[in-house]
Amino acid sequence: MHDHDLETTIEFRPRFGADGLIPAIVTDAASGEVVMFAWMNEEALRLTLSTRVAHYWSRSRQALWKKGETSGNTQSIVELRIDCDQDALWLRVETAGDGVNCHTGARSCFYRLVTDADGETRLAFIPDEGGPEPV
Amino acid sequence: MHDHDLETTIEFRPRFGADGLIPAIVTDAASGEVVMFAWMNEEALRLTLSTRVAHYWSRSRQALWKKGETSGNTQSIVELRIDCDQDALWLRVETAGDGVNCHTGARSCFYRLVTDADGETRLAFIPDEGGPEPV
Numbered sequence: 001m002h003d004h005d006l007e008t009t010i011e012f013r014p015r016f017g018a019d020g021l022i023p024a025i026v027t028d029a030a031s032g033e034v035v036m037f038a039w040m041n042e043e044a045l046r047l048t049l050s051t052r053v054a055h056y057w058s059r060s061r062q063a064l065w066k067k068g069e070t071s072g073n074t075q076s077i078v079e080l081r082i083d084c085d086q087d088a089l090w091l092r093v094e095t096a097g098d099g100v101n102c103h104t105g106a107r108s109c110f111y112r113l114v115t116d117a118d119g120e121t122r123l124a125f126i127p128d129e130g131g132p133e134p135v
Numbered sequence: 136m137h138d139h140d141l142e143t144t145i146e147f148r149p150r151f152g153a154d155g156l157i158p159a160i161v162t163d164a165a166s167g168e169v170v171m172f173a174w175m176n177e178e179a180l181r182l183t184l185s186t187r188v189a190h191y192w193s194r195s196r197q198a199l200w201k202k203g204e205t206s207g208n209t210q211s212i213v214e215l216r217i218d219c220d221q222d223a224l225w226l227r228v229e230t231a232g233d234g235v236n237c238h239t240g241a242r243s244c245f246y247r248l249v250t251d252a253d254g255e256t257r258l259a260f261i262p263d264e265g266g267p268e269p270v
Contacts, residue, residue: 010270088172088244104219111219114147123217124145135140
């Protein structure tokens with residue numbers, strides 16, 4: 001299938017990388033905030049579609065991972081989109097429980113800004129994100 | 136550096152993959168919509184930080200890529216965030232010109248929904264995204 005076909009088709013042809021994974025961007029369906037970035041293999045995607053609850057592939061643990069299975073913070077799929085060349089997914093989710101999406105306890109994994117101060121690039125914790133204690 | 140340190144530090148330690156790339160999620164700073172998913176190598180990130188305009192690494196062309204250089208749709212960085220383990224970036228941008236971010240002419244590369252109809256997974260074009268003509 002040519003690139004142009006991938007862009008214009010209504011056939012679902014997710015393209016997994018050489019490692020068998022496709023990136024998944026996860027946003028909170030209500031606030032729009034990006035809460036997580038994760039990976040799916042074919043099985044995780046199949047389970048996500050059939051259960052409407054987010055499943056991922058953990059690269060560090062090399063295991064299928066039902067998000068929230070232990071914490072209770074499962075992510076229900078409100079909407080799923082795919083990009084032009086079908087190699088990235090965007091999940092809009094509703095997170096159960098206290099709305100924590102990051103294993104650090106933060107609402108979003110993106111709880112730090114990249115800042116420039118005096119020509120040096122550093123990070124700054126964003127108040128109210130519920131991130132870990134800065135060191 | 137241990138994982139816990141990566142999560143709590145204010146040191147900027149972006150972790151590039153084995154291919155030298157880090158994923159970049161791009162959202163429209165005003166609407167919050169995810170408009171693009173791209174990759175950066177070290178140079179693209181450095182240029183993005185120093186110019187405050189998004190630069191990426193094109194995997195298909197194997198080349199540094201200043202987004203909008205030919206189309207005029209450059210992306211000014213409003214905010215840049217990094218995730219807990221510093222292996223994913225989130226750019227909130229303001230797109231110049233007509234606000235098109237996708238090479239297909241769409242506002243966002245994510246102009247199609249993944250839907251289930253009669254147990255079959257298909258795609259559906261989202262009206263008003265300005266995506267290509269469906270085939």
